[in-house]
Amino acid sequence: MRYEQAAFEMAFGTKKQLPPSDLPEIAFSGRSNVGKSSLLNKLLNRKALARVSATPGKTQTINFFRVGDVRLCDLPGYGYAKVAGAERNRWSELMEHYFNSGRHIVLVVQLIDMRHPATALDLQMLEFLRQGAFRFVVALTKSDKIKPTQRAERMKALETELGFLDNIPLIPFSSQTGEGVEELKKWMEQAAEG
DSSP states (O other), X not given: OOGGGOEEEEEESSTTTOOOOOSOEEEEEEBTTSSHHHHHHXXXXXXXXXXXXXXXXXXXXXXXXXXXXXXXXXXXXXXXTTSOHHHHHHHHHHHHHHHHSOOOEEEXXXXXXXXXXXXXXXXXXXXXXXXXXXXXXXXXXXXXXXOHHHHHHHHHHHHHHTTTSTTOOEEEOOTTTOTTHHHXXXXXXXXXXX
8 A cells, every 4th residue: 555645535424425435445433532533644654634633523524535546434533422412413324324335344443542441432333343244453542641561551451341352453553653553554454455
């Protein structure tokens, strides 16, 4: 994959707008403020291709980025309490349609903040991916913001918390230091190749 050629392609806010899937897609999913945009920018070695915001819940559309013959899909973050109920329902409907409309999704990168236990919504999403037989990996974001002893404790706790995920890679990731970039790219490239 030629990451340096990545370009923003399109954004869609309703399921009716979503175009048919004509390329392999790698989706990035996670709660609001988990660092999806920062992770995408780090993977693509760009400062602001994906819009980063200090305000949770800013990504309200499915944003598509083209990388050669693959599409990266930045999905709306879930779980931000201050979003109105109607807006949450629209996001939920959009996400459900995205995953259940027969798209050519070759990999889902599920993001979880390494510093904290997975939320109920994180666990629900992981179970959905597992039940739906989606190929996925877990990127443990913000790995640079945790001390080595706490990190070892969190990794051990995560192995228990996420024990129901048989052989799913847990990849510590930092958009600051670049930890996890190469490992995540390896999984993405394997998935894109089929």
